[in-house]
Amino acid sequence: MAPRVLISEPLPHASEAVKILEGHAEVEVSKVFYRIVPAEKVRGCIAVIVGDSFINRESLKEADELRLVQKFGVGVNTIDLESCSRRGIYVCNIPGVNAIDVAEYVIGAMISSLRDFRRMDKAARRAAWDERPNLIGERLAGKKVGIIGLGRIGREVVRLLKPFKVEVLACDPYVDRGLAESLGVKMVSLESLLRESDIVTIHVPLTELGEEEINSMKSTAVLINTARGPIVDEDALYRALKQGKIKYAVIDVWAEEPLRPGNPIFELENVQLSIHTASWTNQVFKEAMRLCAENVIRVIEGEEPLNVVNKPLMRS
Known part of the structure; x- marks a missing residue:
C-alpha cells in the first residue's frame, strides 16, 4: 500500500x-x-x-x-x-523561495506610499481633478532606506534598490561588516536606523517596535512590515499614524491572523494594507x-x- x-x-x-x-x-x-x-x-x-x-x-x-x-x-x-x-x-x-517576490512587493510599497497611489486612485474614481495639488509626492531616488534584517529578503531588497541610488542603512547583529560593505550598506544601531531613515522596512523573524521606537522615526517616514505581525505594536502604530508622528505605513502581516473586521487601522487613509500576501505569486x-x-x-x-x-x- x-x-x-x-x-x-x-x-x-x-x-x-x-x-x-x-x-x-x-x-x-x-x-x-x-x-x-x-x-x-x-x-x-x-x-x-x-x-x-x-x-x-x-x-x-x-x-x-x-x-x-x-x-x-x-x-x-x-x-x-x-x-x-x-x-x-x-x-x-x-x-528563501519567496525572497524575490517579497522584495518586489517592498519596492512597490516604497514607491506607492511615497507617491500615495491609493489617494490618486480614489481621486481618479471620483473624477476629482481639483485634488491634483494635494497629490504631490516624493521620489524614491536619493532617499535613505533602513532595512532591519539582512537575510535573504533583506539582501534582495538591497539588490533591487540599486538603480534608485538610495542610501541604505541596515541593522542586523548577525551580519559582519565585510558582507555589509560588499552590499554597499552602512551598518548602524536600530536606534540610529529608526531616527535617520525615510523608509524603514522589516525583514527579521522577531524583534519589537513599540511606541518608543515608532515615535523615534521621522514624521515623514514610511514603515513597511512584511515580516511578522507581532513585531510592530499595532495600537502604537495606529496612534502614530493618526497623530502624524509618522507619515505612512504598509502592513502585510498582523498580530492576529486571520485578520478580523473592525481593526481601527482600517479607518486611516495613510496606510496600505494586505492580508499576508506579499509573497503570493x-x-x-x-x-x-x-x-x-x-x-x-x-x-x-x-x-x-x-x-x-x-x-x-x-x-x-
Whole structure:
C-alpha cells in the first residue's frame, strides 16, 4: 500500500505536488481550511504539507506513522515543535523561495506610499481633478532606506534598490561588516536606523517596535512590515499614524491572523494594507510545492529531509 500524504488545506498549485508525488504516495488535498488540523486527517499519513493551519498536540495524538510536517512557507510558529520532536517527526520549512517576490512587493510599497497611489486612485474614481495639488509626492531616488534584517529578503531588497541610488542603512547583529560593505550598506544601531531613515522596512523573524521606537522615526517616514505581525505594536502604530508622528505605513502581516473586521487601522487613509500576501505569486507557489513534494519523497525513501528546523529538539 502506498504511503499517505495530506496537504492539509486547499493551497494554490497543490496539483504540482500531486503530480510530483504520483507513483510515490497517495495524496489527499483537503477541500476545506482547518484552523487546527484534526487528528483523524493526520492518522495514517507519513507526511503532512501544511500552510496556515495549526499542527498541535491534539493533531498528533494518532500520528503513529507520521515522519514529516512540511511547512509550505518559512515560519513554523503554527507547528508544535516540541510535540513533533518527542514523536521523532521532522519539521521542515522552505526558506528563501519567496525572497524575490517579497522584495518586489517592498519596492512597490516604497514607491506607492511615497507617491500615495491609493489617494490618486480614489481621486481618479471620483473624477476629482481639483485634488491634483494635494497629490504631490516624493521620489524614491536619493532617499535613505533602513532595512532591519539582512537575510535573504533583506539582501534582495538591497539588490533591487540599486538603480534608485538610495542610501541604505541596515541593522542586523548577525551580519559582519565585510558582507555589509560588499552590499554597499552602512551598518548602524536600530536606534540610529529608526531616527535617520525615510523608509524603514522589516525583514527579521522577531524583534519589537513599540511606541518608543515608532515615535523615534521621522514624521515623514514610511514603515513597511512584511515580516511578522507581532513585531510592530499595532495600537502604537495606529496612534502614530493618526497623530502624524509618522507619515505612512504598509502592513502585510498582523498580530492576529486571520485578520478580523473592525481593526481601527482600517479607518486611516495613510496606510496600505494586505492580508499576508506579499509573497503570493504563481512562481512562488509552484516552486514551493515542488520543494515540499521533493522533501516528502526524501522521507518516503528513508533519507533525512532538507531544512529541518527541529533538529536540536529531536536530539535532546
